[in-house]
Amino acid sequence: MVTELKTAANENDEISNVVASTVTTGQICGNVTDSTGTALENIRMIVRDFGNWVTRAKAKTDANGDYCINVPIAGDADLNIPGSTLSGDYILGALNFTGTSMAASQWWTSTSTTIDGSGGANNQFVAGKISVPDTTTVTRNMVLDANGARIQGTVTGSDNTPLEGMKVLVRNYDTFKPLSGARVKADGSYRINVKAGDYMFNFRNKTRHPFASEVYRIENNVDTGGVNDRNMASRETLVAGMTYTYDAVLESGVVISGQLTDDLDTAISGQRVLINNSTGGRIAALRTNKQGKFRIWVKPILDVNVDVPYSIVTRGQILAADTNGVDNLTATKFSLKLGSGLLFNNPVATITGTLLGTDGSTPVSEAIVFIKEVTTDVGGAIISTGVSYNSVSDSEGNFTLNTDALGKYIVYTRMDSDINFGSGVYDGTAISAIPQIDANIIEITDLATPIALSNIMVPTLGSGNGVGYVVGTTETGSTGVNFRIGGNGVLNALTGSKSRGDGSFKVTLPAATYTRFRSNSVNCDGVVVGAGATVTITYNNGICTVSNP
Numbered sequence: 174m175v176t177e178l179k180t181a182a183n184e185n186d187e188i189s190n191v192v193a194s195t196v197t198t199g200q201i202c203g204n205v206t207d208s209t210g211t212a213l214e215n216i217r218m219i220v221r222d223f224g225n226w227v228t229r230a231k232a233k234t235d236a237n238g239d240y241c242i243n244v245p246i247a248g249d250a251d252l253n254i255p256g257s258t259l260s261g262d263y264i265l266g267a268l269n270f271t272g273t274s275m276a277a278s279q280w281w282t283s284t285s286t287t288i289d290g291s292g293g294a295n296n297q298f299v300a301g302k303i304s305v306p307d308t309t310t311v312t313r314n315m316v317l318d319a320n321g322a323r324i325q326g327t328v329t330g331s332d333n334t335p336l337e338g339m340k341v342l343v344r345n346y347d348t349f350k351p352l353s354g355a356r357v358k359a360d361g362s363y364r365i366n367v368k369a370g371d372y373m374f375n376f377r378n379k380t381r382h383p384f385a386s387e388v389y390r391i392e393n394n395v396d397t398g399g400v401n402d403r404n405m406a407s408r409e410t411l412v413a414g415m416t417y418t419y420d421a422v423l424e425s426g427v428v429i430s431g432q433l434t435d436d437l438d439t440a441i442s443g444q445r446v447l448i449n450n451s452t453g454g455r456i457a458a459l460r461t462n463k464q465g466k467f468r469i470w471v472k473p474i475l476d477v478n479v480d481v482p483y484s485i486v487t488r489g490q491i492l493a494a495d496t497n498g499v500d501n502l503t504a505t506k507f508s509l510k511l512g513s514g515l516l517f518n519n520p521v522a523t524i525t526g527t528l529l530g531t532d533g534s535t536p537v538s539e540a541i542v543f544i545k546e547v548t549t550d551v552g553g554a555i556i557s558t559g560v561s562y563n564s565v566s567d568s569e570g571n572f573t574l575n576t577d578a579l580g581k582y583i584v585y586t587r588m589d590s591d592i593n594f595g596s597g598v599y600d601g602t603a604i605s606a607i608p609q610i611d612a613n614i615i616e617i618t619d620l621a622t623p624i625a626l627s628n629i630m631v632p633t634l635g636s637g638n639g640v641g642y643v644v645g646t647t648e649t650g651s652t653g654v655n656f657r658i659g660g661n662g663v664l665n666a667l668t669g670s671k672s673r674g675d676g677s678f679k680v681t682l683p684a685a686t687y688t689r690f691r692s693n694s695v696n697c698d699g700v701v702v703g704a705g706a707t708v709t710i711t712y713n714n715g716i717c718t719v720s721n722p
Contacts, residue, residue, distance in 0.1 A: 183463070186442055194229055194243050199308060200308070201220060203313045205238045207290065214238065215271050217231065217232075223263055246308060261305045264300035265300070270364055276366060277366055278367055278368075289318070293317065296348075302569060324341075328357045331424050334384075336382050340379070342374065346406070347371065347590050373409065373674075374419055375403060376388075378426065383470065384424065385425065388403045390407045402456070402651055405454070406674045429470075430468040445459070445487060448483060521620060522620045525626065526627065528571075529570055529630060530593075530631060537631045538569075540588060541589070546580050584626070586668070590679060597682075606632070606682070606685040607667075640704065644707060645678055646672070646677050646678070647693065650673060652692055660688055667682070668680075
C-alpha cells in the first residue's frame with residue numbers, strides 16, 4: 174500500500190505541484206478577515222495557474238489570519254510538462270471549510286478588500302490575475318463576506334461505506350461556473366461555506382471507491398438518487414446565515430479510465446477531459462495526471478438498447494466509449510482502456526482570442542466560446558452537426574479553442590446569465606447579432622500553426638449595440654433552446670442553450686428582433702429583445718408565451 178500511495182502521489186500533478194512549491198522562490202502573502210474585521214484562522218488558501226486553473230500551491234491562515242505561500246516565479250520549469258516554463262501568473266482562492274466562521278469562500282480580485290466582503294469573485298473564471306515575476310513578495314489581502322451560507326453533509330456508498338477522498342463540487346446554478354469543492358473526510362462528512370445564491374452540487378468520485386458520481390437532484394421533495402447530467406440538477410437557493418445539509422448515498426458505479434498520449438506516445442498531462450452522457454449532458458470535467466491518465470466513476474449503462482455509451486471529449490476530439498468485449502455493463506467495474514488508435518494522438522490546431530467590451534478595454538470573462546465546423550460555404554454556410562468544442566474566457570477575456578481536423582470553422586459565444594455582455598457570432602472583428610450564414614469563416618490549413626483572432630468586441634450593456642436578457646422555462650429540464658435571427662432556417666441560428674433541471678433558462682443577447690426562438694419543436698416568432706430589458710418566454714403544453722417588458 175505504501176508503494177502504491179507513493180506512485181499515486183508522484184503521478185498526481187496537484188500533489189506534485191504542492192510539494193514542489195515548498196522550495197520555490199516566489200511568494201504570495203497576506204491577511205484574511207471577514208467583513209466585521211475578525212481575523213480568519215484555518216482558511217484554505219489555494220494558488221492556481223491563471224487561465225488553465227492548475228493548482229500550484231496551498232496553505233492555511235494562522236490565528237491572526239496571516240498566510241504565506243511559496244510559488245514558482247515566471248520562467249521556472251513546469252515539472253509536469255517537460256521543456257515548458259511557467260508564466261508566474263496565478264489566481265488566489267480563500268476557501269472556508271471551517272465550522273467556526275460563516276465567512277464565504279471567495280477568489281481574489283482587485284476589490285477583494287472591500288469592507289463588506291463583496292469584492293471577491295464567486296467563481297475562479299473571474300478571479301484577478303496575480304503576477305509573480307521574481308522573488309519579490311507579492312501581498313494580497315482579502316475581506317470575505319461574514320454572512321455566508323454553510324453546506325454540510327455526508328457522502329456514503331450504498332453499502333454505508335464513508336467515501337473518503339470524494340469531492341463535493343459547488344457551482345452557480347445558472348452558469349455552472351465553479352465556486353469551490355470540498356473533500357469528503359474519513360467519516361464521510363464534508364463542509365464548505367459560500368456566499369448566498371443559487372447553486373447546484375456534484376458528488377464526483379475519482380477515487381477507487383466503486384460508486385458512481387452523481388449530480389444532486391430533488392423532485393417533489395424526494396431525493397431521486399442523483400442523475401448523470403448537471404443540466405438536470407436541482408436549484409438549491411442558499412440564504413445568508415443559514416446552514417444546509419445535503420447527504421448523498423451513491424449507487425454502485427462503473428469506472429471510465431484512460432490515458433492521453435501524443436503521436437510519439439508521450440503522456441499528455443494537465444489536459445482537460447470532458448465526460449458526457451448520451452445526450453451531451455456534462456458529467457464531469459477532469460484533468461489528466463502526470464502520466465496522462467484520468468479516472469471517473471459513473472452510473473452503469475442499464476440498457477444497451479436505450480442508453481448510448483458515454484463519450485469523452487478533449488483537445489477538440491471526441492471518443493465514444495467502446496463496449497466491445499464487455500458482457501455485463503452493470504458490473505461494478507467497467508474499465509475503458511483507450512487502446513491503440515484511440516489515444517487522442519492526432520495533432521490539434523489552436524485558436525486563441527481576447528473578448529473585450531465595445532469600449533475596447535473591458536475584458537469579458539465567463540463567456541462560453543465555441544467553434545463549429547463548416548461543411549460547405551457554397552451559396553451560404555452550412556454548419557455541420559458534429560461536435561463543437563468550447564472554452565471559457567478568463568478574467569482578462571482570453572480563450573483557447575482546439576480542433577484536430579483541417580477545414581473551415583465559425584466562432585460564437587453564449588452568455589447564460591444576466592450579465593452585461595451578449596452572446597452572438599464572430600463576424601471578423603466582433604461578436605454580433607448575425608446568423609451563422611454571415612459568420613466570418615476561419616480556415617485551418619495547417620494544424621501546427623496557431624491562429625490568433627486578437628481582440629474581439631462583444632455587445633455591451635449601455636453601448637450603441639446594447640444587450641437584453643431573456644429568461645424563461647421549458648416543459649422539462651435539459652431541453653435545448655435555440656435562437657435564430659434574420660430568418661427561421663437552421664442557417665439563421667445565432668446561438669443556443671439548454672434549460673436547467675427546474676426547466677429554467679437564462680441568456681444574454683444583443684438587442685434585436687429574433688425571428689425565432691425554438692424549444693422542443695415549439696416556436697416563438699418575432700421576439701423583440703430591447704437594450705437593458707428582460708423578456709420572459711415560457712414553453713408549456715406545446716404553446717410558447719412571450720411577455721415583453
